[in-house]
Every structure is written in C-alpha cells, then in structure tokens.
Amino acid sequence: MSGIKLTSGENGGIASGGVTVREMTRLERIGAHSHIRGLGLDDSLDPRKCGSQGMVGQAKARRAVGVIYRMIAEGKIGGRAILLAGKPGTGKTAIAMGLAQQLGEDTPFTTMSGSEVFSLEMSKTEALTQALRRSIGIRILEETEVMEGEVVEIQIDTAFGGENKAGRAKGGMEKTGRLTLCTTDMETVYDLGTKMIEALSKEKITAGDVITIDKASGKITKLGRSFSRSRDYDAMGSTTRFVQCPEGELQKRKEVVHNVSLHEIDVINSRQQGFLALFAGDTGEIKSEVREQIDAKVVEWREEGRAKIVPGVLFIDEVHMLDMECFSFLNRALESDMAPVLVIATNRGISKIRGTEYKSPHGIPLDLLDRLMIVSTEPYSHDEVRKILSVRCEEEDVEMADDAMELLARIGIETSLRYAIHMIIASSLAATKRKSATVEIDDVKRVYRLFVDVKRSTQYLMEYNKEFMFNELDDRTTEYGVDNNNHHDGDEPVEGGVSGDMLMASSP
Template sequence: MINFSWHSHIKGIPQIYEFSEKEFENGLIGKKNSKKAGQMIADLIKKKKRGNQIIIFTGATGAGKTALALAIAKEIGPDIPFFSTSGAEIYSSKKKKTEILSDYCRKAIGINIFENFEIYQGVLIDFLIEDNYEKKWKSSTIIISIILRTSQGGLRLKLHDFLSKNFLKENPKIGDLIQIIPATQTVKIMGKIKSLESSIKNSGPVFTNFPKGNVFKKKSVIQKITLLDLDYANCDFFEEKKYEKNEITDQLREEVDCLVSKYILEKKAEIIFGILFIDEAHILDPESLLFLTNLSEYSFSPLIILATNRETNFNFEKGNSSLFPLEFLKKCIGVSIEPLGEKNFAKIIAVRCKNINLPITGNCLLLCGFFSETVSIRFAILLVDISNFLINLSGLSFLNFQIISIAAYFFLNFQESVKLSFFGNELFPIHRIF
C-alpha cells in the first residue's frame, strides 16, 4: 500500500489562474493572486535574478502556504536546491540556533563543480605483469603493461601503484571492454567484445564490434553538491586538521567561500541560489529572526521564505501588532494567502482522490468541503483515508455519502472532542485503580 503525504497532489503552479483542467492537474486550487506571486518567485529563481530577500507567507491554517511553497519547488525543478524545515526543528536540536540557521542556508545553495577527466577506454587485447609481482606487491611497485584497442587503433599503457592493484582486483580477461580513469585511480569492466568472447558466459553487456573513437578521451563531468557539503568535506582539510570532527566554524565557512569564489572566477564552478523554506516561523525568537536578516545580506545567501498562520501587520503607520519585530518586517516582503471556500476545498479533495485513484460522488465532495471549512482540511483528508479503508471492507468501488458519514460518526473532530472533555465524566464513568 502506498502512503500519500499531505501535499502529494501538488505538481506545480498552473499557468492559467482560473479553475481549469490545467489547474486540476497541477493540484494547486484557488489562490489566484498567490499563484501569480509564486510564479514570479519561481521565475526569478530560474533566471538567477533574485536578490537577498526574505518573503513571508501569511494566511490562516489550511490556506495553502506550504502547498504554495512546494509548488514553487516543483516549478524550479530538481536542479535548484529547495530545503524545507520548520521552526520547531530549529529548537529541538542541541546545536545553537544560529549554527542551525547557517547550516540550513548553506544547504539551500548548490555548487556545480566542472571536472575534466582523462579516460582510457577500449578492449583489452593483451596484458603483461612483471615477474615476481607478488614480492613487489608488498612494496607497492607493481607495473602492468596493457594494450587497449578501439575501432580507430590501439594504445599501450603502463599501470603503476593503485591502478595496477585495482586492475588485479577487477581481474579483467582478454576481450573485456575496460575503462581506466587515472584521476580517480579506478578500473572498471564495461562489458565483453563478442568477437573475442570465450565460451564462458558474461553477465555484463555484450558488444558485437570494437567501440568507436580513440582509446584516449576527455570527459566533462558536473558534480552537484551543496555549500554545506563542502563545509563538511573540508572540516579536516584546512589548517592542518585543526577543527574537530563535524565542527563547522565561521572561519571554516569563510575559507570555503574563498575557495568557491576562486573556482567561480576560474570558471571551474557555478553557484546556484536556492530556496530555504521555514514553516511555523512565528516560533522563532527575535534573535533568530534578526540573524536571518544578517544572513540574507550575505553574498552567499538563498531566498528565504517564512510561513506563519499568525497575524502579520505590514502597515507600519498603525504600529506593529504581529509577533515579528518591526525592524525585521521592514526588510521583508509579504505574500498574503487568501482563504479557500467550501468549493475550493471540495476541489482539493477531488484532486487527492484522483491522485490515489479513488472515485468519489458529488454529495461526498460537498460534505468534505463542509468539514474542511468548519473544522480543517486535514480532518477531511483523514476522513477520506479512513473511508477508503471502509470501502475495502464493504466491497464498494467508490466513495459515497454514507461511507464518509460513518467515518465522521466514529471519529470526532477537535470541536467535538472539547465538548466531550467537559461532559466526559457524565457520559463515561471513571474508575480509579490507584
């Protein structure tokens, strides 16, 4: 059985801002103005024209703040980093809040490192190991002479040190197509040539002819990592292993930034600014928020998106009535997520049911929309998941009004639970054991 998350139906931001088949496919229902803002944010990120900014998504619970952020992540694609966290995770760790925020920001910045490898690839025609190689193995001076051949000729190579050891570990045979990368000291068997294949069957791919091209080739490889990966990779490198294990200091970050800047100037690397999304941002204290403003002014800083369901007032003339400091709000951009009505909630339930291949009737969608408006959208989704289990027991092939009414009868929402807590002693007698 496949488990679907709360936002598994989100596929991206539709280009048509009214309800249509395109909007239904992408899963982002309603929020006309918010989708325009989300599309603009995604375009700025993809065109690399974003500034060091902090954007605050404000809206009621269930309005779709997280859904809009995930739709932006789908829109920018997998090549641009998107890191999602919540304010509660920042306080649950033993590390300092500033250290966690710094790591999260650097995790949302990607680095593309361009590497050029020299590769020798061809069919092994013959190889010769020097005499008494077992004695020389202990002194690590084995020399192996091999001949590789392609359709355009052959080449004789001599393997030393680790390359010769890896060659013996792989144990290639005559007729094997092998690949040798001196930079990484690797020897890999790619397959076997059919014209030189012995009677022994080979589990790898079979080549009918010699490979095309020359034996010596240059191959460009793009290594995609984050700025935080570089920090951890260089923990034991700078200053003669001065830093402790997994310890990242400000001095180390500065040295890594200088190294990245050098690679960018030499066109050996490319920096990609992504998005850091922090849900439940109202949990953060003023110190953490002001530290985020300092990080946003740094040259290596992602686009920071905060989401909160608390009231945020950007009208500074009337005073600050929100939980965020006034100095912090002056450096932010606000996006208000408009609330969804019963019809849009029903459309969201319909999209989720289509995502999990669950047929549902119109009356059932109206009831789910009513529960979403009066209670919460997540309660309605939970009722649909429970009703899906009841359908399997009843033998039906679709979700109707009666099934979801039974699920709503057995499972209470928080409003009914509060009433039950006041009158629970009268309804259910409590027996004290101790």
C-alpha cells in the same frame, strides 16, 4: 573532492511456476504533499486549471511565486525574502513544495520548521547558519580524461598465483582480463587489472553496454545499452535506457560538474572524519574560521571560472516559532553576499513575538517585515476543496462516489481541509471492510462519527470541562464558535457545521 551518488539496484522480474514476481524500481510513500509536482504555471506564468501538477486554486499566490521562481532560475534574487501568509489550510506549504519541485534537483532547497532550531544540540544561530549554507549550491566545473565507448567483449581469465620474488609459490588465484571498447570510428582492446575487473563486476557491465571510464580515478559509469542491442530481450529490464554508440575517439576530455552545498564543504573540511559526518548527521558546531577560508576559496574559484554559485531556497515553516534572537540573525544573514532566497510561512495574525511582550503582525519583528515580499493566500472555495479532494483520492488510489465526494467537500468547508483529507483513506478502509471497491456516503458518515474534528472536540471539552484536570476555562469562555452554555449531544455536529440530516441518516 569527490561526489557521492546513491543509486538503487535493478532487480529483474522472475517468473516460475505461473507466479510472476513484479520488478520493484522504487519505493513510494504517499505524504501530505506527495501529489505536488510543480506550481502548475504555463510559460507566461499564468496558472493552469484542472489541478495541473497537483495545484488547485490560489491563482494570485501561485503567480507571485512563479515570478520568484523565474528570478531564482535566472540568479537575480539572492538574499531576498518572501513571506507566505494566510489562515491554516490555505496551501502555504503546498506552494513552497511546488516551488521546490519547479526548481528541480540542481537547485538546493532546504526545509525546516521554526521550532526545529530549539531541539538541536547546538546554538540557535549555528542551526540557522547550517540551514542557510545547505541552501547555497556550488557547481564545480572540472575537466578530466575519460574513455567512452560501447563494450564489445569482456574476457576474464583466472589463474593460480605463480612464484613471488623469494621463489615461493603464491597462494590464491589471479584474475586478468581484456576489455574491448569501440566507437563508430575505432575499436581498441585494453588489459584489465584486478581492481578494474572488480569494478566491472560490481556495475554488472556486459557486452552491449555503453560506459565511461575516468582515467584518473578508474570510476566506471554505465550510460545505458546500445541501440544495436535493443533486441536482446534477455538483457533488458523495464528501466533499461538505450543510447547511441559514441562517435569519434575513445579517449576524450570531458567537463564534469560536481554539485555540492556550502554546508557539505564545511563539514568535510572541519572534522577529521567530516566526510562520514555527512551520513551520521553528527556535524557539531563548525568554527567560523573554517567557513571564512571556504568562502574565500569559493570566491577564488568563481573568479577563475572553475565554480558557479547557485543560490537556493531556505523554507522555514511556522516561522512565528522563532524568537527575537533568531529573527535578528536572519535579518543580518540576508545582507551576506552568498545568502539564499528565504521563504517563510506563518498562519498567525497580530501576535506576540516569541520571548517578548511586543506584538507584531504575523509574530515577526517589523524590521524583518520591511525586508519581506509578502504573498497572501485566500480560503478555498467549495469547488476548489472538491477538486483538491479529488486530486488526493487519485494520489491515494481511492474510488469515491459523487455524493460521498460532495459530502466530504462540505465537511472540508465547515471543519478544515486537513480533516477532510485525513478522512479519505479512513473511508476507503471502511469501504474495504464491507468488501466494496468504491467509497459510498455511508462510509464517510461512519468515519465522521469515529473521528471528531476540532470543533466537536472543543464542544466536548466545554461540556465536560469540570471533569478534566487543570481546567482553566470559566463558564463564559467561547472558542471555535462553541459556547460553554450551549450544549449539544456528543454525536451531533456543532452549530454552523455539516447538517446532521446528511451525516446521521444511517447507522454505522
């Protein structure tokens, strides 16, 4: 079994003619929760203030999830289930993302939506099974012989081909070479073949690099540059990593750790080209016999000390979109010996279970609710909304005036936090249009008039409901605090919203 690692290449900066090309080390994309770096907890699991790791407010919920994190890290909570319940816009998904960041890359964390199982070309139970097995990591320990040292010199000779066994001249050119490796105690010269020369060229190995060579596979890994070459500025980049020259023998036995998920092992062993199916995503349905054999083998590896099971996390957002069959399957799957931690989130109150006429809290059957540890989220206060918007402005690199930030916070309280967050970049574009680097209150007002929130949109529907197709509302219907008999001008906020005096003081 071999691991695959995808890495991005390093491009050095180029300067010519007074124009500098900046080095691009990674491509960043600002997303809805890209500002989340963790749960923002200290060592005693108390929430830190001032937006630590991007988390604001929800102190009780973060502390509860912090306890869950500690139990996951210690491997004491496999097969448990946690429900994040709260009204929309109270940070349920943000807390789940914070848990994922806190656990790190070594712990599998799978995210899916409740409605996702109905859009895949496989059965619902198969989709959930694959998601569960993606969330269970296997840490395989393997001992291998490696050569580790600092590259002193690489010498490559090119010669025309000689004669073959029939005495005829061979075409093409042959490459031979020598590699000099050293540690603090010894130095050795190795002869290189064509494949090793190509591998060294592909990894761009030069004198001064510290490398490891797997003797079994011939794989070359670049650990960094030796500290003795730290003054070679022509061979440095902004991401250059410096390491010490290895000590002791050049050849040594090393323990290599391969981190894979159960689903990856399933796919590789279930299809003729299963390894490629991991990239294509066309895994199809996997036979239960294959999974049973793999589970037995993993248990055998664990008993021999060759593998360790790492229970990860499966996060299902909008879990109320699942139906009774899916809930029953999850109920049974949590009793498995190798079940991950199940974290689910919903914003529903007492509602119908999908596909049935039965009502239940959060739209989840009572037998599954009995298994859940429920974490409630509370509405944000005005100061917390303002701090969240400030964190988002920092993430999106937007300068905002204090009065504009105060107005945006009031909009977030009266409408929704998501709507206020969406207004940040739009207000920034409005400020850029008038050639200003700072978002002013007039920019926020302009965007507020251009993009309506759900309350004003509902009020508009109530006012013009007779002109829309398939209208099913009667004159007595009230929703979102909007009465069909109480009409407002289309440019004014609805009753209970942000005051018109603040928003309509100036024209766009």
